[in-house]
Amino acid sequence: MKVHEKIRTLRKSKGWSQEEMAEKLNLSINGYANIERGETDVQVSRLEKIAETFGMDLLELFNFGEKNVFYLAADNNQNSFNCKNLQSTDFSNEKNELAHELEKAHLRLQQQEKEITYLKDIINLMKK
Structure with a gap:
């Protein structure tokens, strides 16, 4: 999974829109959308800010989705998702x-x- 795909997956798992994510990162909506589509080379400092927004460090962001098992639960009544990253260990x-x-x-x-x-x-x- 590429970094921009990881970012999109994490954002969706939090139930956040692209607009909300752009606001959290002080970016334009189009600027953030370009990151998610992989159309922008993202600087390390921006990736650190994105990881921090998700409550993780940069290494966790890079490792997200790599040989891990995920538990994804959806609540249809509240339109919310819970995504849990479970390490195989x-x-x-x-x-x-x-x-x-x-x-x-x-x-x-x-x-x-x-x-x-x-x-x-x-x-x-x-x-x-």
Whole structure:
């Protein structure tokens, strides 16, 4: 993903219009639109300001969308989006926790099956 595409994606994920973004950066709307279309070579100082506007540093802006997983949630009632950048390393702990939860669920299921068998045996004994 090119830098101008990253900027567009981040802006949309915040629910901001091009006009709002241009205002935040003290640019004309056309000037900002040119950045998003990749028609302007952007100076590092401007990229730093853009990254700051998104609440990240320049390195995070450059790395945004590169071998990462994104979680994008939309709220249709409020026309807003939530975009979360999840690094693949974040999943190792989650994977272990989920494996542990799955193991606990299997053990509960086995216990419930034993209880069902036991209760069926009691019912059969009571019928005799």
